[in-house]
Amino acid sequence: MYTDKKIQPRKALQHIQPYQPGKPIWEVQKELGIDRVIKLASNENPLGPSPKAVEAISASLLGINRYPDANATNLKKVIASHLQVQMQQIIPTNGADELITLISETFLEEGDEVIVPSPSFSEYDFGAHLMGAKVVHVPLGIHFEYDVEAIVSAVTERTKIIYICSPNNPTGTYLPKEQLQQLLDSLPEKVLVIFDGAYSHYAEAESYTNGLEFVTLGYPIIVLQTFSKIYGLAGIRIGFGVALEEIVQSILKVKEPFNVNMLAQEGAVAALADREHIQKSQEINKLGREWLYxxxxxLGLHYIESMSNFILVKIGMNAKDVYEKLLAKGVILRYGGAWGLPDYVRISVGTPEENAILIGLISSTLQNED
Known part of the structure; x- marks a missing residue:
């Protein structure tokens, strides 16, 4: 048996912690020996997947002995028509997570700097650390709002990428269009802005932008989108990016040839056309969000108004205890400790029934804590 520890991983891995996803339903069912589990931890669509996507995937099953279209040509054509951009400006990926990694592999050298407003999605840090880049965290404001001046002030000669998640995960806050314009106009041309719009379909504020207009205007910005949220296709992993053609061409050099599987491509094409499912998803989210507010x-709980399909709620010093007690009763939330928010939990908006059960359990749990 080999015991000598001569095979060493890259030094960059010392800064990387594996992503900690929310517990899956089956695992909680097995641990607790219960049938009903309510998962409000991963910001999934409580209505389920687009029915049209399910139909398209089912119709494609007999073709899975063939490799998928490496260029995802039909999907890019449909996305381009949907967003009014050129096909050459689109890069489909195995979820937006893969695109974050590909962007890092394409543009980052060891010693480069990446600016990440904090708290935000942990995969931005992962991509940077993977390439030996330094992550510069710029704190959000006291109400978790973006501070454009602080972001610009953090830029140095080594800054290569700035991440903006809007609406932001886990806070639900967003960067208004005017401030995004200000940021883009204030940056050196060599700095690339990654605008993660995973939750853009839920945003309703008049001042909100999904970032695509700035791609059209020629700014060095990549807009990330996903089919995991509003379209309900998280389980088949598909997302895409939109940017200037030359930026996309650079990323394609590091992309695996068959990164998006056939079923994901077919499902995504159908989901884009399922307006009824999109509208229902937006409606149930809006009503559920307002009801939860x-x-x-x-209950006397402070929360952050959200432009997304989740709400960041301040429970207090006992937040972890409340999270664990709800988990023991079959309700999965996301504890805020991983974001440096130990007093908070992030709660996905569920169905009316799920929301009602959640509130009932939080109420009884808090009463027992007193």
Whole structure:
């Protein structure tokens, strides 16, 4: 048996911690020996996948002995028509997570700097550390708002990439269009902005932008989108990016040839056309979000108004204890400790029934804590 520790991983891995996803339903069911589990931890669509996507995937199953279209030509054509951009400006990927890694592999050298407003999605840090780059965290404001001046002030000669998640995960806050314009106009031309719009379909504020207009205007910006949220296709992993053609061409040099599987491509094409499912998803999210706001207020809990399909709720010093007690009762939330927010939990908006069960359990748990 080999015991000598001569095979060493890259030094960059010393800064990387594996991503910690929310517990899957089956695992909680097995641990607790219960049938009903309510998962409000991963910001998934509580209505399920687009029915049209399911139909398209089912119709494609007999073709899975063939490799998928490496260029995802039909999907890019449909996305281009949907967003009014050129096909050459689109890069489909195995979820937006893969695109974050590909961007890092394409543009980052060891010693480069990446600016990440904090708290935000942990995969931005992962991609940077993977390439030996330094992550510069710029704290959000006291109400978790973006501070454009602080971001610009953090830029140095080594800055290569700035990440903007809007609406931001886990806070639900967003960067208004005017401030995004200000940021882009204030940056050196060599700095690339990654605008993660995974939750853009839920944003309703008049001042919100999904970033695509700035791609059209020729700014060095990559807009990330996913089919995991509003379209309900998280399980088949598909997302895409939109940017200037020359930026996309550079990323294609590091992309695996068959990174998006056939079923994902077919499902995504169908989901884009399923307006009924999109509208229903937006409606149930809006109604559920407003209902939860009122319920949290009645419980005396502070929350952050969200432009997304989740709400960041301040429980207090006992937040982890409340999270664990709800988990023991079959309700999965996301504890905020991983973001440096130990007093908070992030709660995905569920169905009306799920939301009601959640509030009932939080209420009884908090009463027992007193």
């Amino acid at each position: 009122r319920a949290f207020s009645n």
